[in-house]
Amino acid sequence: MAQADIGQTIAKRRAEILKDWGHQLRDGGALSSGRLKEAELDTQVREFLDLFVQAVSTNEADTARKALRQNVAEVSRARAIQGFTPTETATFIFSLKQPLFDALTQEFGKDSAALIQGLLAVTEILDGLGLHSMETFQKSREEVIIRQQKEIAELSTPVVKLWDGILALPLIGTLDSERTQVVMENLLQSIVEHGADYAIIDITGVPTVDTLVAQHLLKTVAAARLMGADCIISGIRPQIAQTMVHLGVELNVVSKANLADALGAALRATGRTVATIKSASGGSALSKA
Amino acid sequence: MNAPVTDTMPIQSSDDIVRVRQEVRRRAAAAGLGIVDQTKFVTAASEIARNTLDYGGGGIVRLEAVQDGARKGLRLIFEDHGPGIASIDLALTDGYTTGGGLGLGLSGSRRLCNEFAIESKPGEGTRVTIARWK
Numbered sequence: 001m002a003q004a005d006i007g008q009t010i011a012k013r014r015a016e017i018l019k020d021w022g023h024q025l026r027d028g029g030a031l032s033s034g035r036l037k038e039a040e041l042d043t044q045v046r047e048f049l050d051l052f053v054q055a056v057s058t059n060e061a062d063t064a065r066k067a068l069r070q071n072v073a074e075v076s077r078a079r080a081i082q083g084f085t086p087t088e089t090a091t092f093i094f095s096l097k098q099p100l101f102d103a104l105t106q107e108f109g110k111d112s113a114a115l116i117q118g119l120l121a122v123t124e125i126l127d128g129l130g131l132h133s134m135e136t137f138q139k140s141r142e143e144v145i146i147r148q149q150k151e152i153a154e155l156s157t158p159v160v161k162l163w164d165g166i167l168a169l170p171l172i173g174t175l176d177s178e179r180t181q182v183v184m185e186n187l188l189q190s191i192v193e194h195g196a197d198y199a200i201i202d203i204t205g206v207p208t209v210d211t212l213v214a215q216h217l218l219k220t221v222a223a224a225r226l227m228g229a230d231c232i233i234s235g236i237r238p239q240i241a242q243t244m245v246h247l248g249v250e251l252n253v254v255s256k257a258n259l260a261d262a263l264g265a266a267l268r269a270t271g272r273t274v275a276t277i278k279s280a281s282g283g284s285a286l287s288k289a
Numbered sequence: 290m291n292a293p294v295t296d297t298m299p300i301q302s303s304d305d306i307v308r309v310r311q312e313v314r315r316r317a318a319a320a321g322l323g324i325v326d327q328t329k330f331v332t333a334a335s336e337i338a339r340n341t342l343d344y345g346g347g348g349i350v351r352l353e354a355v356q357d358g359a360r361k362g363l364r365l366i367f368e369d370h371g372p373g374i375a376s377i378d379l380a381l382t383d384g385y386t387t388g389g390g391l392g393l394g395l396s397g398s399r400r401l402c403n404e405f406a407i408e409s410k411p412g413e414g415t416r417v418t419i420a421r422w423k
């Protein structure tokens with residue numbers, strides 16, 4: 001039996017196969033999570049089956065197979081992003097086996113040689129697509145995780161504007177290379193956006209400053225300078241200062257004990273000062289807007 | 290002196306280095322090291338662990354308590370089966386780096402510890418031992 005006959009068989013029994021496959025998918029819980037709408041699923045199965053028919057019958061089978069793989073990749077990717085499990089995703093492909101086997105059995109039931117050939121051909125294609133589906137799923141999940149990690153890194157170290165032209169970057173936690181990269185890029189971008197003159201990098205919340213962290217700090221200070229901003233490093237705790245001296249690391253940058261002192265220095269350097277108002281009438285000067 | 294209790298931790302990723310730092314800090318504090326000594330030793334451990342990963346291609350660290358008369362502290366033995374260090378004198382020179390670093394990890398760590406030793410055979414690997422006590 002030529003592959004074209006499989007295509008003809010499927011095309012002839014299209015309606016029935018779609019119905020069976022739909023049942024299989026629903027029974028397998030494809031819709032139960034609510035992540036997928038009924039209409040979406042119907043479109044997906046129809047598109048897939050039509051491409052499948054082309055892939056096993058046309059002269060342009062190569063092009064059709066590519067299109068089919070593309071389709072599987074899109075469906076799997078979407079499911080990965082929507083939070084489907086690997087099993088739920090793979091089921092989309094594998095649950096088509098039974099309906100196709102049934103259709104072929106009815107068509108070639110007596111011609112067992114043709115039937116076996118047909119079953120083997122269908123199995124081979126579906127298994128290949130199943131693997132492709134899993135690979136795409138896996139890759140997409142990894143992309144999601146990497147994106148989330150970046151988002152967390154950005155969220156956990158916001159660049160804050162303290163005053164016109166004065167930014168602060170409060171660093172908290174372990175500065176591994178990946179996170180440091182994101183943090184530093186954020187700072188440089190904010191310097192450009194705000195046209196900042198001073199950037200205060202506060203390391204009160206950094207537990208360990210080793211030579212790798214120091215190198216990241218040095219690079220950032222140098223890059224900030226190129227963007228026209230001077231850096232002040234604040235919050236170097238005494239034990240960290242001592243350790244850096246023994247390591248032999250010199251940051252060659254203005255440093256202040258804490259963020260408040262650093263802000264004061266930056267204000268003075270930009271011609272401003274913070275003064276106490278003598279005539280303050282006592283009580284809280286802050287009122288709710 | 291009792292036989293030291295030894296534990297082993299893997300160093301195969303950046304996350305492992307973070308875990309080693311945390312464990313070293315915990316044990317250093319438990320051994321009674323003050324905050325300055327803890328910070329010095331954790332920083333040295335971070336340097337050597339990073340070298341084990343970056344230059345040694347990964348390895349392990351053994352952690353053992355130092356309990357020698359009045360001395361109470363912590364000893365760490367880092368081992369890898371990487372390319373080894375051709376010249377230890379050169380590697381211990383301030384500023385010497387083959388990996389675009391600051392070149393202060395080994396020399397700086399030596400200044401941060403009470404005990405510091407490197408054994409290395411080109412082609413076989415590297416063992417760095419550091420210890421700090423009260």
Ligand SMILES: Nc1ncnc2c1ncn2[C@@H]1O[C@H](COP(=O)(O)OP(=O)(O)O)[C@@H](O)[C@H]1O
Pocket residue numbers: 211336340341344345369371372373374380381385386387388389390391392393394395396415
């Ligand atoms: N475990 C190791 N295996 C092989 N080479 C090492 C190892 N540790 C250090 N080195 C060598 O010693 C040099 C100096 O190390 P270090 O002082 O930590 O500076 P850095 O890490 O900045 O290069 C490294 O650049 C490397 O060539």
Ligand SMILES: [Mg+2]
Pocket residue numbers: 336339340390393394395
């Ligand atoms: Mg190093």
